[in-house]
Amino acid sequence: MSPSSDPVTATAAYVTAPYAVEFRHVPLRNVGPHDVLLEVLATGICGYDMEIAGHLAAEPRPFGHETCCRVREIGSCVSHVAVGDTVVLESSAFCGDCAVCRNGRVDLCRNLLGIGAEPVQAFADVLVAPARVVVPAVGLHPTVAALAEPCGVAVDMIRLAEIGMTDRVLVVGAGPIGLMALAMARKATCGEVVAVDSNPGRLAVASQLGADAVYARSEAPLPEIGRRHGGFHALLVSAPPSSLPGAIAAAAYEGRVVFIGFDWGEGGKVTIDTTAMHLGKVQLRPSFASPALFLPMALDLLRAGVVPGETIVSHRFPLSRLGDALRTVASERDTTRKAMVIPDARFAELAGEGATE
Ligand SMILES: [Zn+2]
Numbered sequence: 001m002s003p004s005s006d007p008v009t010a011t012a013a014y015v016t017a018p019y020a021v022e023f024r025h026v027p028l029r030n031v032g033p034h035d036v037l038l039e040v041l042a043t044g045i046c047g048y049d050m051e052i053a054g055h056l057a058a059e060p061r062p063f064g065h066e067t068c069c070r071v072r073e074i075g076s077c078v079s080h081v082a083v084g085d086t087v088v089l090e091s092s093a094f095c096g097d098c099a100v101c102r103n104g105r106v107d108l109c110r111n112l113l114g115i116g117a118e119p120v121q122a123f124a125d126v127l128v129a130p131a132r133v134v135v136p137a138v139g140l141h142p143t144v145a146a147l148a149e150p151c152g153v154a155v156d157m158i159r160l161a162e163i164g165m166t167d168r169v170l171v172v173g174a175g176p177i178g179l180m181a182l183a184m185a186r187k188a189t190c191g192e193v194v195a196v197d198s199n200p201g202r203l204a205v206a207s208q209l210g211a212d213a214v215y216a217r218s219e220a221p222l223p224e225i226g227r228r229h230g231g232f233h234a235l236l237v238s239a240p241p242s243s244l245p246g247a248i249a250a251a252a253y254e255g256r257v258v259f260i261g262f263d264w265g266e267g268g269k270v271t272i273d274t275t276a277m278h279l280g281k282v283q284l285r286p287s288f289a290s291p292a293l294f295l296p297m298a299l300d301l302l303r304a305g306v307v308p309g310e311t312i313v314s315h316r317f318p319l320s321r322l323g324d325a326l327r328t329v330a331s332e333r334d335t336t337r338k339a340m341v342i343p344d345a346r347f348a349e350l351a352g353e354g355a356t357e
């Protein structure tokens, strides 16, 4: 379909810290030959969105990237999706042209393309995106498909952890990423899978997803949990960096500690026992899912129910109540896993059971 010349106006959210949202009516840029015009169906609130809304956004700024959309128009050079298709977006895509991409390491590409620079992002009703970040996502409910991007982050952790079929796995931090990683780890090993979090509600979900044991943070320090279970071969840490020394001490011989938790300030600096790591052959492996990879695999895991999307999604809000959604995620950690935001015109149709008033 050739791009129409009618300008499309988005209703888009702009956030300022702390947790204040304003809506603007913004004319979208023209759909270029390599772009798509998308109607937003559902967008998840991510930890990074919470950082922006909590303290990073001094000026009003657009946000939202974990999204499922329907294609409304495609540029003249776009062929991998068609009008009407349900799609998800990579938060950033590798370029395919630079030296590292051509050397086969697209995961190391730093010449990234995404919607992060667009004036309208996924907390909106429509947006224009580069076609290269668009991934077809048939056969899933939009609020489940919108988990593809964070599920891809969990896939990256699982891949780095190299879980063997009998390995014992410790999941530190049972937020959405940790829970999705736990669900995958459960399939990867017949060894014990154990979860730790400060939050009883999240631990209950970890049990539901197949954890053999769960611990509240206050119950036992990580090294002690390691001793009780004979040490862990794979440790999946989606928690603040202060968890890393304990996770390292909970590792079995040749354990792999994979982490994604970060802290912008001094909390990013921790002291680790390198001698114990050396003598225990313990490896610390940072997972940084940029560029965003593995979305087709994540969609398959969601379709297969290996990652049960309906369990991960805990809240649904109409776009007009995005501010309430952000404050809920910030204050109700016990019951909040992934909150989905749905444009108001679609809310009745897509929110389904369990919709938040
Ligand atoms: Zn995200």
Ligand SMILES: [Zn+2]
Pocket (backbone or CB within 6 Å): 094, 095, 096, 097, 098, 099, 100, 101, 102, 106, 109, 110, 111
């Ligand atoms: Zn590249």
